[in-house]
Amino acid sequence: MTSADGTPVRVGVFGLLGSGNLGNDGSLEAVLGYLRAEHPDAVVDALCGGPEVVATRYRIPATRLHWYRGEYRTASRAGAIAGKGLGKLVDVFRTAAWVRRHDVVIVPGMGVLEATLPLRPWGFPYSLFLLCASGRLLGTRVALVSVGAAPIGNRPTRTLVRWSARLAAYRSYRDAPSRDAMRAMGVDTARDKVYPDLAFALPTPSESPKAGLVCVGVMAFHGGNDDRARAEEIHRRYLDGTIRFVRTLVEDGRPVRLLTGDACDAPVVAAILDAVDSPLVTAAETASLADLMKETAAADTVVATRYHNLICALKAGTPTLAVSYAAKSDALMHRMGLGTYCHPAREVDADRLLEQFRELEKRSAELRRTLAERNQEAVRQLQDQFTDLTTALFPAADHAHALREAP
Template sequence: MSNPERAQRVGLFGRLGSGNLGNDATLEAVIAFLRAKYPDAVVDSMCSGPEVVTARHGIPAYQIHCLNNSRAPRSRLGRAVLTVPRIALGAVIDTWRTVAWTRRHDVVIVPGCGVLEATMPQRPWQLPYSLAVMSVAARVSGVTAAFVCVGATVIRQRVNRTLMRISTRLARYRSFRDQLSLDGARESGFATSRDRVYPDLVFALPAPVADPGPTGVVGVGVIAYHYSADDPRTDELYDSYLVKMRRLVRELTTSGYQVRLFVGDDYDEPLIPMLQEEAEAGAIRYDRCETFDELLNRVAGVDVMIGSRFHNVIAGLKCATPTISIGYGRKNAAVMELFGQGEYAHDIRDFDVDVLLEQFTLLTHDRERVVKELAERNSAVERGLAAQFDALSAEVFANPPVRRAGGVPA
């Protein structure tokens, strides 16, 4: 019988509940682990979408950036004048709230996600600063901070790199979701020789097996990816990607396939009507997925998954659905190689539609063998994640510290 006096207080921290299906899936995987292994743990979250997290998981949740939901002035002049005061005020308030929230826990976990990546633009005063404040507060208060299966790249931006180095090196536990992430973290000064690599947390979630098919349906995942704000080619590259994806969809529907469109974040949805213009009504279908579980069930029903968002690719691999990746970061290639599918990984900046269509044909003809191979790889990945959860139990949850009293910010 579990002892309520020994129940640990566990906080889940990060960009969670904000509409990114992959980030939310990593949160779901950690909550499932906690409920199975530590059913008496008192769990809450400081995150980007507290209402969503509370509704889905039944845990208290608090806004990570208090000014995120306030409406900015419409005029350019108004935004320019108020940007610096808003950032300064937000930093002061968020610092206090994050410190107060962190102090009331025994363990704070940053669950997965690409929190240490530069593949998407991150401003220093956003998540990098929040992570640093959380880790400093945890170290000073004796709270165990853990970065679990996170993604990382080499960070060139000096302020972001400094803040991320503070947050990771003060944490008492770190693991990374692939070797590329660990290598990038070490080069940036975020990791040490004792840190380890485990598969992405999302692979711990249950998933349906791919439909034996053929179904005549192809999954196409799209992303509204504008590269880097500092890259003068960003609009040109984005336009090129969109032109190629429109041609890909058109070729598939002309060949008699039905296309089911997927996104991985709310920001991607404006692309849907642009692609639906490429075919007759009914040939291209889009059903919004509110959860990763919904995404998995729909991906399991397609013949081949062609995805851009990282966790659309993971959904295909997890369901043992033959998958082609059009990736914006090396993480896509890394996970495809983990499943023995490296030849089907393409760079979003220069992929060739003709090559994709040739590979699609090969995968449809050899689908039975590929599905079996992916299922075998999934078994190995699940064993790797069992080792990750064992490591968490031994290194993070063993010998819990004395719980401190403290208030929760509203």
């Protein structure tokens, strides 16, 4: 694919990619698959959180998102605080220089317009604003593709997110509540569309379920951005309820496989293994969303918290119960026909969770058929999304394609 002057189109991908969150990396993988299939001549590179991982795993050049290497460490000393402050200024020029080198920048999926987990405005929201403002000023089209959004209480964060969305050249959302949230924040969403999460475009694993196996996806859950005062209380209740649930499964003789979706979830796995000392409980080691999908495909049933653990299980066609921490999880479960199987992560009740789990298992065969149908529809919708993306971002390529197809 080339631009009007005959040079290859330069495409950047942007986000907290390669930083340990398997869901984010799965969204990147889906977009790279689209670019390599539909625009194989495009020159692609990344501005991201984990450039070494992205460059090695996806074979594209990658640049570190932040000039200051300690960006996501708490700054308490004067030197660290000064370094962070200087980094914010340097990143203005670094981001603009990177954006200038591209014709198109894609933000692949991720919850970039939400604050459902603890988030500071001067962290990723500031970085996203720099990207979108640079794109508007320099004439580079910025696309927010199948992204997540949610109502935001913190005013500075809300302002940065609102202006980032307004300045983007293209927006689509992974669910209707995301679009509604942006409309409520003052963004004109009349032309914005809703498509499934990008992970549904990834290949489906072919693993066969192992009789009786339950995958339990856990999370270092401490509530949302507005729950900081109760963070430890929320985490303790979540952990205690999950431990009770796993222990009961083991007492029933069920093998349990613990899953994570981010490097920060490891302490939760360790706590459960320590509390439920049984050879029936094991922990999966996953390095990609594909690994997670294989694990969930091999299970009879999945109970999971992280959003992309849910996606992996649903994509694999495995009956799933969501321990839901945000509206996006509820919306996803409703989309896939399992809306009644949601349990609040902030108030895990092991007895009620077990009751829902047993009801889910009774309907297993029926729900597997439902998931097969919903997955086919999700793939079709994402094919439409990629067609729309080509039209919006690569008009020269779309015109050339039309000429080739003309009789």
